Amino acid sequence: MSKVNFAEKFTKFSDLWSPRVIAEMNDYQFKLVKVKGEFTWHNHNHTDEVFIVIQGCLTIKFEDYDVELNAGEMYVVPKGVKHKPCAVEECQILLVEPRGVINTGEADSELTAENDIWI
Amino acid sequence: MSKVNFAEKFTKFSDLWSPRVIAEMNDYQFKLVKVKGEFTWHNHNHTDEVFIVIQGCLTIKFEDYDVELNAGEMYVVPKGVKHKPCAVEECQILLVEPRGVINTGEADSELTAENDIWI
Numbered sequence A, B: 001m002s003k004v005n006f007a008e009k010f011t012k013f014s015d016l017w018s019p020r021v022i023a024e025m026n027d028y029q030f031k032l033v034k035v036k037g038e039f040t041w042h043n044h045n046h047t048d049e050v051f052i053v054i055q056g057c058l059t060i061k062f063e064d065y066d067v068e069l070n071a072g073e074m075y076v077v078p079k080g081v082k083h084k085p086c087a088v089e090e091c092q093i094l095l096v097e098p099r100g101v102i103n104t105g106e107a108d109s110e111l112t113a114e115n116d117i118w119i
Helices: A005-010 B006-010
Strands: A020-025 A028-038 A049-055 A057-062 A064-069 A073-077 A083-098 B020-025 B028-038 B049-055 B057-062 B066-070 B074-079 B085-100
Touching: A005 A020, A005 A028, A005 A083, A020 B049, A020 B074, A049 A064, A049 B020, A057 B006, A064 A073, A073 B020, A073 B028, B006 B020, B006 B049, B006 B085, B020 B074, B049 B057, B049 B066, B066 B074
Parallel strands: none
Antiparallel strands: A020 A028, A028 A083, A049 A073, A049 A083, A057 A064, A057 A083, B020 B028, B028 B085, B049 B074, B049 B085, B057 B066, B057 B085
């Protein structure tokens, strides 16, 4: 493989809430995503999910509390826990999760993105 | 869990080539490590290994080529491939790999670090 430069990869797409795969490690995928506004409440019943903020500020809402992440910060959303990512301004994120995870998890949503789109 | 701030975590240790665990996702660990100088040639027979440079410049030597990574760049070393990380100046790295992976892989080395040290 070639090395991956996050900033360079982020120039290759502009649509929101549509993760792009940049690398695989074993059966896990590393994905970049741009977000702005409010996502849908959802959960992933079979896996934890890692959020690493590359640029901007992300709020992950949970039922009882919020987590605010700035660039250089990460959070692991535990398996099965309902959450809702939000961002006031556009925010650039690195996601790590097993291959095949759907962005909207168990929720039925028009925000469900196509999977396995590589850049 | 609390959110993890990489810069804050890096203030908590100073020894080189000694990964510290900062988070787990399923059976994978996220580890921070400071490196400088030359590591030992080694490989991991059972897993790929992800390097993400947070600060500084890392060279990963392979038998036939080198990969140079700066801050904001990542590389996946494939399972079984012999490699040797090196850094002229101190470099701060995020590693992602399954729980239980030994830093020196299949190599016998005085650089083998204790595993599962959380910060």
